[in-house]
Amino acid sequence: MTLRITWEQASARRMERQFLANPAPEGTPVADVVSAMLATHAQVLSAAEVSVGVRAIGVTRADVRAAVWGDGSPSSSEETASSTESVSSVKSISLVKTYGPRGTVHLLPARELPMWCSALPAVPGGAGPFAPDVRVTEEQARQIVAAIGDALDGACLTIDELGDEVVARTGPWAGDRVMPAFQDLWPRWRQVMHRAGQSGALCFGPNRGRKVTYTRPPHFAPQPPAEALRELVRRYLHAYGPATPAHFAKWLAAQGGWATGLFRELAEAGEIEEVELEGVTSKGSGDGSGVAWVVAGDTVFPAEPPRGVRLLPYFDAYAVAAQPRELLFPGAAYQRALAGGQAGNFPVLLVDWVVAGVWHQRRRGRRTTVTVEPLGRLTARQERELGERVRRVGEVLEAEAELVIGEVTTGPHA
Template sequence: MSRGEKKQARTVGPEERRARLALRHRLAGGARAATAEEVAGALVALHATDPATVFLAAGARLVDGPDPVAEVERALYGERTLTRMHGMRHTVFVVPSGLAAVVHSSTSTAAAARERASLLKQLAAGSDLDAAWLAETERLVLAELAQRGEATGAELGTAVPRLREQYVYGVGTAQEGPQSVSTRVLRVLGMEGRIARGRPQGSWTSSRFRWALTPAHEELPPAEARSELVRRWLAAYGPATETDLKWWTGWKVTDVRHALAALGAEPVALDDGTVGHLLPDDLDPVRPDAAGPWAALLPALDPTPMGWQARDWYLDPDHRPALFDRSGNIGPTVWWDGRIVGGWAQRPDGVIVHRFLTDVGAEAVRAVEAEAARLAEWVGEVRVTPRFRTPLERELAAGT
């Protein structure tokens, strides 16, 4: 190559991208994980807005043997090697505890500052409560949790009556109305990493969490934290575009570009004409047949289909209306060999049902049926209804 001649970026086709997905997201049969920590580490973060997603996403990727519910609860509530926290795109995630400081410094700190400013502005507009009042309320909440160990929002409201104070939300708007400060105060403390959601009341599908103090973690320089998060994300989701990464993180495009530059990320050509990025030590091609045929039933908001904004390389655009809600949240999906080929749901009687949206052949039908039986076995008597329901999931759940 002569001086000044640009190195031509290699092309990564959809077949290779699907093979990378299968192996790195622990979906191919031979790539499944032994522990919940391995699953979370492989995916960087598990969506946790819907509590059931964490367990269903892990269960789809764990080797046969361990009970997925017990395994995730061990990591989340027993050994606390997984942490539930606010993270990317103002969303709740479960992350490896060793990554919590990275997520906090790269993403949560700025979001928490905006949330605190918003709360103070609304308190000033709709009440006589001010910053001093808020600081004292937070001090009392933290002291109560230090004494109790953990408590529900209702228990904290009883112990700290200030949490039952009300303010007028949305003054001058169509949403104007009285609102308790409790939810907002706990949300700010959670986003700042001072408290965290612990074991819920009820089953693993419940969102009625207890709150607990969080251990202090290292404060990292934001740029350093963003580079580390991108490094881990590219290892799991690369090749991917700046647009994908901006969407997944919720950052400004300049922050995305600085992180990619700091890592020396290498550009590659994608089949749709866009430019993707890989880590400099991850340029070796992956054979399209490296994973072998595989099937999976993934839950609503699973990290894999929510990992990229551009999804045409694994999802037929014609199937989007059936599988997504109006806000862009994906429902339960059926996968075969790196593509979404249908959706699934649980009926009120507990039966797992699915529907193919394309012709997949007899081998795929058998493999998907086996995955449905595996899922039904460990879910048992628990009923799972996604928080964000999609047209196909509603139809299947209703038996239509």
Template sequence: MARNEEAAVQVTWEQVFTWRLARQFVSEPAAARVPAIVERLCGVQAQVGSAAETAVALRRKTPKPGALTEALGTGAVVKTWAMRGTLHALTPEGAAAFLPLMAATKVWEKPSWQKAFGATPAEVEALTEAVSQVLANKALTREELVEALLADKAFHKMGAELKSGWGALLKPLAWQGALCHGAAQGNRVTFTTPAELIPGWKGLPEPDEAAPAAVTAYLGAYGPATPETFDAWLSRGNNRKPVVRGWFSDLGDDLAEIEIDGVKAFLRAEHVDELAAVRPRQSVHLLGAFDQYILGPGTKDTELLPAAHRSDVSRTAGWIAPLVVIDGRIAGTWELDGAHLAVSMFDGAKPPAKQLATAAARVAAALGLDGLKVVSA
């Protein structure tokens, strides 16, 4: 009998959180190179560069400020618009897995997108071809790229959107592998192509070909999870539900169904015994802003983040606050105030002072600081 047809293994959320903390190198920081950490996390959100650096540094046994920037400079990791339309640092393998599934949404064909950003599908296709030609064998700043595009009258009406730092018109191009971020020139962003930046780049596969690697990578860090949770993380639910469910079902015996306190979800079959054997343990961790630990499952996951405190973490203008994580659950937030690390706990939670001080010391090391004193906000 195939494993998927057997009675589902039953685990608790405490086991799941303990397992995820280890898989994501939070409770067990890795003596690994940056690409290995980025690969395990299915990318690191890089809208805020300092937050991405913190996420990587906290997961390394010996934190090194600026290590992600170094990796980006070599092509071992690439920055591009990916999941949910946000900037991510991805390995080349991660880009090949996730970008085709973002392109599969074809959000630029939706009337609401066309109305908001002023381009038809045919114009996006023309823009994709033009950018590929303009960036061939070179990197250009945003200003240089826009100037080159606006030399063609066909793109004049897109001028304002092309100049926008939000990059709405450029995101579909990134998802199709036509451009990515290049090395920064001081404070100026540059764009190039993956083929120019990444040694041996083979281009993007078709979505159905990319899906197995994408699904299994996600479940290897954030599982057990449902197809709906996966696509909420990937595309904010913009892929067709039957298609996403098909990606899961096509994996067959590579996936197994798990019950978490009665809730059914999927996990890689190779990880089932490992998760079932987990013994939950008490822990305190401090994670930075926009950390993958919350972005992977999403801020709507009420097992991870109490609904009453979602607004404390997911704030205005899309800001995701730094996290206090107790026993795998989000129990507060923190911020820096000079040499002080000020914590704001939820519902009177009181993490052990010694463990909190140890976690603060890791934050200081990740940020290249001499030390931080924990205080209440």
């Protein structure tokens, strides 16, 4: 008989495994916390710092930055970031800021790059958003990625410096300014920057003043692609299962049919097994449950769901990956906390195990005001706990935090 999993059971296990039910003990390596999430979205670094910090006792933004840049944390000086000192710091990092799932900027554990940098390039891609005369061929893309890796080996370069090196190694065609971006035209080679990051040829380096730099992560031996993909599915199901191939494809921005085939291969090999999950619709299931998957043998779930309130920042891994999204964002939360159905554009308030509000923080010097907009009435106990969560956000950001309960007037991703 197929095991049936309720939404509360699935949420309880996911939150437990992501250090949301109980934060990681003091002294837990920052990379271990990120590994539990699989990856931490880091387009906005302060959001990544909060994602990690609220999951680990005592961790602050300084700890996250030290894990990313070692001794070469972002500098406000105008000194060169390509010095031996800065490059040496990259070799000691435990986290890498680079292009991860969905081609967006993430923090990834450095020790897991052999999996990520084999699995992500093996995910089939589409034709891309650019016109045919703008796109690069597959051979040109390979040349660009190789040139990026060669240029960044042992160096930290700004985007303009990297562009000069790429053009010198490939040809003038790579520098043609034909790529539409932010009301400007970028050189052709930049359309495969995410691919360079996903393959291990590029990661972000310490800032040079206000300028972003790029370098090459520590060298590693990649896993065979098929093995890396299987491991990624197992890791995903451990953190976010039970889940369907469609959930995995959405999280990875991959093709649904490809994900279905991949799950089928793992099922035939006995690496994953079926369960029924509440909220997954399937033909013939009248009780609102349908087929989902877990790692084979991984069928123990907590008896009680987590209680309490929690604050998750922009694009927190849990809010983006936990599915079905309609159950995580029930009722009014689906309209208020999502942007066109996309999760992550608003920081969210969790009450127990579902989204029940949004929040926003505005920093001024050493103080930050955290405005929380609940979508329902909070009890006195929940308000007290919310105050504690706000103080923790302040500690992570190394600021004194003030709680305001009221309407959040900023738009998505503001």
